[in-house]
Amino acid sequence: MTGIILHEYGSSPFSEKMRICFGIKGLAWSAVDQPVIMPKPDLVPLTGGYRRIPVMQIGADIYCDSALIGRELERRFGGPSLYPAGSSGFASAVEQWCDKGLFQAAVIAIFGTLGDQVDPAFVKDREALSGQPFNIPAMKAMVPFALSQIRAHIALLADHLADGRRFLEGDAPGLADAAAYYNFWFIFNFCPVLVDSLMENDGVDDWYGRVTEIGHGARAVMTPAEAIAIARDAEPAPTTVLPADAELAGRRVRVAATDYGCDPVEGILIGSTRSSVTLRREVDGIGTLAVHFPRLGFRIERAGD
Ligand SMILES: N[C@@H](CCC(=O)N[C@@H](CS)C(=O)NCC(=O)O)C(=O)O
Numbered sequence: 001m002t003g004i005i006l007h008e009y010g011s012s013p014f015s016e017k018m019r020i021c022f023g024i025k026g027l028a029w030s031a032v033d034q035p036v037i038m039p040k041p042d043l044v045p046l047t048g049g050y051r052r053i054p055v056m057q058i059g060a061d062i063y064c065d066s067a068l069i070g071r072e073l074e075r076r077f078g079g080p081s082l083y084p085a086g087s088s089g090f091a092s093a094v095e096q097w098c099d100k101g102l103f104q105a106a107v108i109a110i111f112g113t114l115g116d117q118v119d120p121a122f123v124k125d126r127e128a129l130s131g132q133p134f135n136i137p138a139m140k141a142m143v144p145f146a147l148s149q150i151r152a153h154i155a156l157l158a159d160h161l162a163d164g165r166r167f168l169e170g171d172a173p174g175l176a177d178a179a180a181y182y183n184f185w186f187i188f189n190f191c192p193v194l195v196d197s198l199m200e201n202d203g204v205d206d207w208y209g210r211v212t213e214i215g216h217g218a219r220a221v222m223t224p225a226e227a228i229a230i231a232r233d234a235e236p237a238p239t240t241v242l243p244a245d246a247e248l249a250g251r252r253v254r255v256a257a258t259d260y261g262c263d264p265v266e267g268i269l270i271g272s273t274r275s276s277v278t279l280r281r282e283v284d285g286i287g288t289l290a291v292h293f294p295r296l297g298f299r300i301e302r303a304g305d
Contacts (some may be wrong), residue, residue: 002077003225004029005057007043009036013103013186014066020178021070022217025079030222038127042224046231047175048265048281048291051129052257053300057227059234061069061290064265065257067095068294069275070175084172091175094168096296098179102153106183108146110190112139130260150187150198154193158202168209181211227285236290239271245297248272254303255279255293265291 267279
């Protein structure tokens with residue numbers, strides 16, 4: 001019993017990154033289905049305002065952002081490593097690459113191709129999320145450019161796989177594979193019509209098939225109410241604050257993503273590592289939660305005591 005709860009939705013590409021990680025490590029986990037657009041009344045009380053997906057919950061510990069979730073899975077659970085070559089740097093670099101440039105090109109290719117089929121409520125929600133127009137006609141015009149960018153990303157992967165390795169770090173799959181994989185999964189699931197124009201017989205096609213075969217580990221389904229009850233009945237794991245963050249320790253701080261979905265979360269800083277920060281939050285009807293964020297891509301500031 002791992003206690004892993006993933007707040008997700010089936011079509012979420014960043015959740016697919018995590019689902020493949022569960023598969024690599026052979027983990028059992030419970031999926032809580034969350035809405036694709038706001039409001040998210042069963043998620044926001046747990047995070048304190050963070051609305052993005054996925055969010056991992058283990059007891060009263062809430063982990064925001066897939067990059068942090070991957071690290072936490074490796075820290076907590078044995079079994080096959082998410083870093084099969086022995087260290088995390090390569091996988092983190094692949095995440096930085098694929099979560100930004102490749103993801104943006106994938107979004108344009110998908111929503112530009114879907115065009116008028118995109119639900120106006122989704123468009124409105126994503127405009128609020130990004131603070132920018134989600135301009136489908138402009139995306140439509142950019143599809144050829146986006147596809148050319150995706151082909152160039154695929155060429156990088158093909159070069160890396162050219163020595164015949166089965167996965168990005170060698171014989172065994174890792175987080176790097178999950179990170180490189182999920183954008184293609186996103187594109188092919190939403191727009192199967194694009195498969196032929198993107199996939200060539202260059203090794204990436206076979207690698208994609210191998211990653212698909214990994215699967216998602218042992219998935220169970222949980223209701224949001226069950227997940228909230230688990231949080232209510234649990235205590236957060238102990239944390240410590242780095243000496244470098246001593247001035248913020250025990251203070252009220254505000255943490256927010258810097259790219260999109262920048263809704264701030266306020267709480268008391270009770271933990272920090274070189275890659276993460278942890279806030280304690282007291283939530284009516286739930287009790288004490290520890291909400292964890294990565295440092296990369298997040299702003300942390302004093303909120304006044
Ligand atoms: N950096 C974040 C990005 C997560 C992200 O953009 N998730 C998408 C879904 S795959 C999202 O939250 N979209 C808005 C929403 O679902 O409310 C991560 O790695 O978890």
